[in-house]
Amino acid sequence: MNIELVIFLITLFGLAGIGTPVGYSIISASIMYFTFGDLDVALAGEKILQGLYKSFVLLAVPLFITAANIMNAGTITDRLLNFCIAVVGRFKGGLGHVNVVASLIFSGMSGSAVADAAGIGKIIIGMMTKDGRYSRGYAAAITAASATIGPIIPPSIPMVLYSVISDTSIGYLFLAGIVPGLIMGLVLMIMNTIIAHKRNFATEPPVPLKKLPKTTIRAFPALLMPAILLYGIYGGVTTPTEAAAIAALYALFLTGVLYKSVSFKSLYEILVDSAKSSAAVGVVIGGAFILNYIVITENIPGLMTAFLQDIDISPFTFLLLVNVIVLLLGCFLDATTIILVIIPLFIPICKALGIDLIHFGVLVVVNSMIGLITPPYGILLFVINAVTGITLKEMISEIWIFILVLLFALGIMILFPQLILWLPEMFGYKV
Amino acid sequence: MINLFQKHVNRIARTIAATLLAALFITFLLQIFSRYVLHSPFGWTLELCRILWVWIVFLGSAFLVQEKDHVTFNLIYSSSSFKARYIMSIVSAVAIVLIMGWALLPTIDYIDWMKIRKTATVKFPLTGDKIPLSYVFSVYGIFMISIIIFYLFKFIKILKNGPSEFDQSKSKLRTIVKY
Numbered sequence: 001m002n003i004e005l006v007i008f009l010i011t012l013f014g015l016a017g018i019g020t021p022v023g024y025s026i027i028s029a030s031i032m033y034f035t036f037g038d039l040d041v042a043l044a045g046e047k048i049l050q051g052l053y054k055s056f057v058l059l060a061v062p063l064f065i066t067a068a069n070i071m072n073a074g075t076i077t078d079r080l081l082n083f084c085i086a087v088v089g090r091f092k093g094g095l096g097h098v099n100v101v102a103s104l105i106f107s108g109m110s111g112s113a114v115a116d117a118a119g120i121g122k123i124i125i126g127m128m129t130k131d132g133r134y135s136r137g138y139a140a141a142i143t144a145a146s147a148t149i150g151p152i153i154p155p156s157i158p159m160v161l162y163s164v165i166s167d168t169s170i171g172y173l174f175l176a177g178i179v180p181g182l183i184m185g186l187v188l189m190i191m192n193t194i195i196a197h198k199r200n201f202a203t204e205p206p207v208p209l210k211k212l213p214k215t216t217i218r219a220f221p222a223l224l225m226p227a228i229l230l231y232g233i234y235g236g237v238t239t240p241t242e243a244a245a246i247a248a249l250y251a252l253f254l255t256g257v258l259y260k261s262v263s264f265k266s267l268y269e270i271l272v273d274s275a276k277s278s279a280a281v282g283v284v285i286g287g288a289f290i291l292n293y294i295v296i297t298e299n300i301p302g303l304m305t306a307f308l309q310d311i312d313i314s315p316f317t318f319l320l321l322v323n324v325i326v327l328l329l330g331c332f333l334d335a336t337t338i339i340l341v342i343i344p345l346f347i348p349i350c351k352a353l354g355i356d357l358i359h360f361g362v363l364v365v366v367n368s369m370i371g372l373i374t375p376p377y378g379i380l381l382f383v384i385n386a387v388t389g390i391t392l393k394e395m396i397s398e399i400w401i402f403i404l405v406l407l408f409a410l411g412i413m414i415l416f417p418q419l420i421l422w423l424p425e426m427f428g429y430k431v
Numbered sequence: 432m433i434n435l436f437q438k439h440v441n442r443i444a445r446t447i448a449a450t451l452l453a454a455l456f457i458t459f460l461l462q463i464f465s466r467y468v469l470h471s472p473f474g475w476t477l478e479l480c481r482i483l484w485v486w487i488v489f490l491g492s493a494f495l496v497q498e499k500d501h502v503t504f505n506l507i508y509s510s511s512s513f514k515a516r517y518i519m520s521i522v523s524a525v526a527i528v529l530i531m532g533w534a535l536l537p538t539i540d541y542i543d544w545m546k547i548r549k550t551a552t553v554k555f556p557l558t559g560d561k562i563p564l565s566y567v568f569s570v571y572g573i574f575m576i577s578i579i580i581f582y583l584f585k586f587i588k589i590l591k592n593g594p595s596e597f598d599q600s601k602s603k604l605r606t607i608v609k610y
Binding site: 011015016017018019020021022023024027028031032035040041042044045046048049052053054056058059062063066237238242245246248249268271272274275276277278279280281282283284286332333334336337376377 | 445448449451452453455456459460462463467477480481482484485487488489490491492495496498500501502503504505506507508509519520522523526527530531533534537538540541542567568571575578
């Protein structure tokens with residue numbers, strides 16, 4: 001290891017470790033690297049600028065963020081929830097099922113888990129805890145767990161990020177997320193049924209079937225969103241990036257024109273907030289471009305592959321190992337950081353071992369989304385705490401069981417790549 | 432005085448950021464419209480979107496995103512003693528000021544040098560000239576200067592008032608939607 005790499009790593013982990021924004025830590029550390037490596041220090045700025053400027057796929061990030069914010073501001077979520085209550089509220093542990101199904105549908109409209117938890121999550125936790133029918137901790141835990149599905153079913157902001165660092169097709173990645181998302185929904189609903197019977201949770205008064213058409217019609221325009229997005233992307237009308245703009249436009253149409261629930265003033269606030277979130281993520285994405293440059297300059301892929309050949313690791317063992325690492329890191333690191341900073345190190349090894357990058361990407365995204373609900377650093381837990389006031393302690397005692405079932409789902413995905421890959425293959429993906 | 436100044440800067444920054452994002456959104460829609468409805472793509476839309484994206488990221492980071500909104504790893508910081516946090520925040524601020532300051536002039540040189548490259552399709556509305564990339568990238572220079580000034584002020588503030596408290600749940604209250 002040469003001196004500039006050592007200084008780079010010390011600066012990076014030193015600064016980020018004491019709470020400096022991750023993006024700024026990467027920029028600073030790379031400037032140190034270029035200085036001690038006798039390279040032009042302007043390379044840091046050059047790599048960030050060129051990377052951000054040249055990547056077309058990344059434009060989906062601000063647009064998906066905007067779309068998610070618009071949807072949460074309007075009444076789309078209320079209508080969706082009424083529809084879900086009419087359909088699955090009648091079963092044992094009804095509102096728990098409503099929670100999961102609503103997340104499944106919402107995840108087909110937005111690419112953001114945080115938007116899911118803060119929007120739908122807040123309303124349904126209110127319903128579940130009214131009259132003390134469900135414990136606060138349980139309501140919050142199942143909401144957090146089901147919100148992790150948001151970025152698995154397309155559209156998905158983390159998948160856009162993964163597609164940039166791994167150079168895989170965002171269209172195929174999106175397709176590959178559909179089945180895993182449904183599996184996650186399924187295991188959560190099974191767990192909810194088991195717990196509901198055990199603790200004798202309330203059942204919702206069944207909504208009469210003759211009311212179902214009306215509720216469906218009220219929710220129909222919102223339910224159409226996933227269909228429009230999928231048709232747009234796979235019918236060849238739009239690229240996945242352009243679909244993000246269509247999603248935002250459609251959300252704007254629904255909330256602004258059809259339901260008249262968003263004013264110009266709130267639209268302005270939505271734009272400001274979305275620009276802010278985009279900028280915060282954008283700096284880290286930019287940092288990932290410099291990291292990538294340094295990783296290649298140091299020939300880290302070559303070194304790692306040589307190392308792996310020496311210890312003779314099987315692809316399966318490697319996948320297992322990476323997933324354990326990502327899971328552990330997820331307890332402490334932000335998902336953006338994991339996908340943009342850590343994962344690029346593993347990509348060359350995947351290639352060398354013949355692991356499919358789409359399969360790998362879905363595993364990584366699912367895994368880092370589970371990281372959003374693992375204490376002590378689980379963003380979704382913080383968000384729910386912030387919007388509902390339910391304490392972390394109440395949530396943590398209930399969240400474990402859901403983390404376990406989601407890990408079970410992840411295990412299935414690791415063992416059976418075909419579950420993930422058959423859908424992209426139907427649309428022409430070649431492994 | 433400084434507070435009043437900050438308030439104005441913040442208001443202007445919010446308006447600019449909202450406008451840039453709205454422009455990105457509209458340009459994108461124009462692109463889809465031109466390709467699938469008019470059957471003749473405008474061409475300039477894609478490049479304009481990329482310019483707007485670069486500006487949103489760096490103007491946003493320079494003037495809009497507060498430190499607590501950034502992607503950070505704050506487990507160590509938030510669980511440290513007052514004295515440790517004091518040292519950490521000083522080291523962090525000083526390191527950024529020195530390192531960014533060190534790279535500032537060479538980076539501005541690079542940005543200026545990029546005037547030899549021009550946009551492929553986007554032109555100035557009035558003169559019809561293509562735009563030098565140095566104009567597009569100049570926002571990164573603004574970003575660096577603003578970060579240096581911000582951390583310089585932060586450094587002075589820490590010396591005067593001590594390090595900031597850190598409450599994780601509070602910092603996430605302003606739901607930043609990024610996943």
